[in-house]
Amino acid sequence: MSMSAALHQPAWAFPRNDAFSFVSRAVAQSRAAVNCSGCYHRKVCLANVVPDRELGMFDELISMRRKLSRGATLYRAGDRFEALYVVHSGGFKTVGRLTHGEEKITGFHLPGELVGLDAIDSAKHSYEAVALEDSEACVIPFARLEAAGQKFPELRHQLFRLLSRDISRDQGLMLLLGVMTAEQRLATFLLNLSRRYQRLGFSPERFVLRMTREEIGSYLGLTLETVSRTLSRFQREGHLAVRQRDIELKNMGALMETAGC
Amino acid sequence: MSMSAALHQPAWAFPRNDAFSFVSRAVAQSRAAVNCSGCYHRKVCLANVVPDRELGMFDELISMRRKLSRGATLYRAGDRFEALYVVHSGGFKTVGRLTHGEEKITGFHLPGELVGLDAIDSAKHSYEAVALEDSEACVIPFARLEAAGQKFPELRHQLFRLLSRDISRDQGLMLLLGVMTAEQRLATFLLNLSRRYQRLGFSPERFVLRMTREEIGSYLGLTLETVSRTLSRFQREGHLAVRQRDIELKNMGALMETAGC
DNA sequence: CGGGTTGTTGATGAGGGTCAAACACGGTGG
């Protein structure tokens, strides 16, 4: 598992909210300037199945990029499903609501990841996607994407794979919620984040959590207090160092041990 | 919500294991005699997007039907992904395993439902599918299905929808596992089963559980004792009558109340 | 610099897990 060569600067050093947004700075504020060919994420995104020379096709597919400030919603439960979204910068959470009002976060989504797949079936969103910080999302009208799939079998297959991956991911989370202790859940969560940051070219050992303890707790089926206490315990045991949202994993082996993988 | 006209006899009266297998009796034991046009389930199955006169296409698509006796596995974790399965008779559970050996059931699958969607991404099954009782599953080679999708946009769209539906389902279960009490989980579970039986033309009020308390517990993130106790409590409160695996929901309203939907 | 949000830590208790005993039911074989 080699450190990505793309890691020019320590993620640790990034001020909050800048860890990813430097990418978007480069493409400026315009909503129209969507250009997959030059996108920093094209290798980890939906577009990565298309050979570079055909990336122009995506520039037509992706009509625009939406900018959302922290707390703004990409879509709400009940909204008509019209498009999928690829996180371009920042990050999102998807939130499910039980009719009684209790909320639970069902996923965190980093750049390059696809959001909104659950709504294809009923043509309505049943969850809500909220920006964890100032973020950008590329809008992919689903009808157009499906049509493009007609011409590009590779793209179609990739879509199937991404849907399938979401199912696997959710089933993993179900396992976590069903059988793991608080320690195991948190260790698993941190290691998962670590892998995803690494995939994006950041340090897998040091990163900035872009969600609150409460949000982590909601995702893991724990209270914020338990999250905080468990983090403290991990720190006491030397597995990691945590200061606010800055995390340094000092002993990934031990974390894997406690995570049970 | 009208009772289905297909309900000729009370599900209650069926001896165990016969609730669904009468269907398969009719098609005999042969592995080759797969014929969607005459299938009892064609209206609730993948095939339902294709007009009746084109159902013949499916008879070529679905190469065979596998017969499995109780406890037999349809596929194992690690198996190469080659086909999806539609439950034809009986029922299946999908089981996930944490490396440490702890198991958790991630889903129960009744006739007409699709199994194996999680494996498209990695081309390997990461879970295991086991027959809950003597069962049959139609085998749909995925490569062929994808190819057929090229010609039938309706079919392709339906596939996307089914994948998406699985995601929704899993996210619902995550909510359940993350925030619900034991009572809420069990009530939700029973109501969900009820709906699915109704969809198949059986009574939504009286049915036979085809899984053990332990399996229910595993699915809901509870122990078998808690499942048993909670069922007893529901019975004491008059919400249902339970004798072994025979369940009669006597007060669906109250159950919905406690389920919180 | 102050008020709001977020995070830490402690004390207490409840929901549900664990362990244990006994029962119900469906075979199986004498």
Add this chain to the structure above:
DNA sequence: CCACCGTGTTTGACCCTCATCAACAACCCG
């Protein structure tokens, strides 16, 4: 036919993890 066994279920007693309530500290931003 009944004794026997194994699996599945019920119920009780006890205990542990994590939720709840509460106070306080740290940080952030205008």
